[in-house]
Amino acid sequence: MENLSENKMGFMPVGKLLVSMSVPIMISMIVQALYNVVDSIFVARISENALTAVSLAFPVQNLMMSIGVGTGVGINAVLSKSLGEKKYNEADKIAVNGIFLAFLSYLVFLVFGMSLVKAYFEAQTDNQEIIRYGISYLTTCCVASIGIFGQITFERLLQSTGKTFYTMLTQGTGAIINIILDPILIFGMFGAPRMGIQGAAVATVIGQIVAFLLAVSFNVRVNREISINMKGFKPDLNTVRKIYSVGIPSIIMLSITSVTTYCINSILMKFSSTATAVFGVYFKLQSFAFMPVFGLNNGMVPIISYNYGARNKERIIRTIRLSIQIAVSIMLLALVMIQVYPVLLLHMFNASEDMLVIGIPALRIISLSYVFAGFSVVAGSVFQAFGNGIMSMLVSVGRQLIVLVPAAYLLSLTGKVNMVWWAYPIAEVASLVISAAFLKVIYDTKIRTMEDNIDDEDFPGNAFQAAE
Structure with missing residues (x-):
């Protein structure tokens, strides 16, 4: 294995480094957002009930992503920190244990897909067509979920060593394959069988499996800072603990x-299945705003973790400040687009008049939360980069379970579905306040004590507190 004397995360100018690390991931995640939207656009051509079924399936799909990405965040943070400390053998151990955890995660959803999908949909609706569509779609996604877990894990190994260009290739390839296969398999084009909604699921898992295999290939061929050897592997409980601590x-x-979406879906189904379909459309569209910010975070986390291991205060603060500025700019642009073009966006999903009546105010109200979201999303990843994932968890619990769901329920008691959407801006304001407070704590406990010639007022959390 080739041990480099210094990784680029330790010396490249911060602005250039953040761009080089983040932009490839941002591009690939925008492509992923595109295929999520295209997926629903084609499903909407089947029927509104098919679109509703996909919306109801989203919490389980999000749960798969959450376990894969959350484990990947742990791998990324501890592996990058080990590289920053020049502990290369420990980095190798983290990599192989991370792969093992991905396989265990797949087994859980394999069992769910084979035994519990029908009960899941019956708990949400008694519409037999929606249930039938949902079982067909979600069973396929779960049984073949080895692709998504493998893809996320091996992409995180590339990101941990700064090779984000390759993750752009893997994610982009998987997304493009999905986009191409969607209409072919859903509608039976070019001699392929007409699979309907199941075709959308098959297209998705094929794209994920191809991306997974490509990510494995890139790790073997170009990721020289870690060595992946599963021969004679035995799980190391201490390494697993480190990964899962973050x-x-x-x-x-x-x-x-997933819990929040399930609850909101249940609240909206009491109004109409159309309201639930609108909520599903919103989640597809909002990925265009959030995916680039998540891509930015994926580039930011290893930079912070590496320089935390190397004790470089100045580079840490500059990275955090620049990341917040970029994230807020992205979210403001998304806000403007949704406020100006809600009708055009809804028509992409074959929106009926009822869907337009509910959807236009829904998109405009929920997107107001974007004004605050950019700061909070970056702050959450900063906590993870310093190994304080518990802070991110507390912010998310506060935002979604303590504020969002109760607010949505209370607003639904007015009998007006448009009132429910206001729960999102309310929850995002709460998230902003908590995130700023925790960011100040991170500075005081993790960064302040580092020796460097940089003004403490330049740290975003301090500046926010001063403004208050």
């Missing part, structure tokens, strides 16, 4: 979205 809070934090 990963479990992140998993819980991300999984809360």
Whole structure:
């Protein structure tokens, strides 16, 4: 294995480094957001009930992503820190144990897909067509979920060593394959069988499996800073503990979205299945705003973790400040687009008049939360980069379970579905306040004591507190 004297995360100018690390991931995640939207656009051509079924399936799909990404965050943070400390053997051990954890995660959803999907949909609706569509779609996604878990894990290994260009290739390839196969398998084009909604699921898992295999190939061929050798592997409980000390809070934090979405879907189904379909459309569209910010975070986390291991205060602060500025700019742009073009966006999903009546105010109200979201999303990843995933979890619990769901329920008692959407801006304001407070704590406990010639007022959390 080739041990480099210094990784680029320790010396490249911060602005250039953050761009080089983040932009490839941002591009690939925008492509992923595109295929999520395309997936629903084609499903909407089947029927509104098919679109509703996909919306109801989202909490389980998000749970798979949450476990995969949360575990990946743990792998990323501890592996990058080990590289920053020049502990290369420990980095190798983290990599192989991370792969083992990905396989265990797949087994859980394999069992769910084979035994519990029908009960899951029957708990949400008695519409037999929606249930039938949902079982067909979600069973396929769960049984073949080895692709998504493998893809996320091996992409995180590339990100941990700064090779984010390759993750752009893997994610982009998987997304493009999905986009191409969607209409072919859903509608039976070019001699392929007409599979309907199941075709959308098959297209998704094929794209994920191809991306997984490509990520494995890149790790073997170009990722020289870690060595992956599963021969004679035995799980190391101490390494697993390190990964999950960061990963479990992140998993819980991300999984809360599944719980929240399930609850909001249940609230909206009391109004109409159309309201639930609108909520599903919103989740597809909002990925265009959040995916680039998540891509930015994926580039930011290893930079902070590496320089935390190397005790470089100045580079840490500059990275955090620049990341917040970029994230807020992205979210403001997304806000403007949704406020100006809600009708055009809804028409992409074959929106009926009823869907437009509910959807236009829904998109405009929920997107107001973007004004605050950029700061909070970056702050959550900063906590993870310093190994304080519990803070991210607490922010997410506070935002979604303590504020969002109760607010949505109370607003639903007015009998007006448009009132329910206001729960999102309310929850995001709460998230902003908590995130700023925790960011100040991170500075005081992790960064302040480092020796460096940089003004403490330049740290975003301090500046926010001063403004208050």
